[in-house]
Amino acid sequence: MKIKKVTNFLTISLLTAVTVVSLSVMGCKEQVKTDPKNPYGLDIINSLEAYSKTVEADSSNLLVDLEKHIPGVVLDIRYATENNFTGKKIYTAPKAWLRRDAADSLLKIQQILAQEGLGIKVFDAYRPYAGTLYFYEVYGDTTFVAAPWKGSIHNRGGAVDLTLINLATGEELAMPTPFDEFSEKASYHYKELPAEVLANRDKLLKVMTENGFTFYEYEWWHFNIKGRDKYSLMDISFEDLEKL
């Protein structure tokens, strides 16, 4: 398997600092120095070696490249551009990975939609934990960005942000808001919308929830694969993942 090649790329990950606890000679006074890459001390997979071990133990941990897995999938990875709410390029490449079961479900969804001339456009999928730390720094409302003390389902490779497109034209179907518009209009509770928009939102919701995903009430574009909590948080860059 390709995964076994990763042992060549371990050294960098070993440079990551760890939490150091020093006890003073005087007694119980503790001084804790936190890792800036993991300030909340979460259980995070941050090396290709550690990731590969999880895949060897359970193949459903495999992160699958959606472009290779889903024929005709369209990617518009906003965090690989400056066209996102941070105004900065967060990812080193416009790539989308999901855990195996989520990628399989999305393949099925693309096939179902194709029967009526529709397809999917993916805005974001797996996101290294470093991105979640940065997003919270930029925008501190945890309705729209994940709480870094918990981590995001995107960090687990179990969440996808997407919309529907017309396969023939590539045009997006009309939805309540653009991707990542942090407003009440992005919520499923918001109903003062044209009938066509409501129908499109419902179509996306239906096909996703009937095929392995759960929805997030405040963002029409965000879906989590069922059982997402079994996947570890990860902080491996796109650059490193591409080495596999």
Ligand SMILES: [Zn+2]
């Ligand atoms: Zn999302």
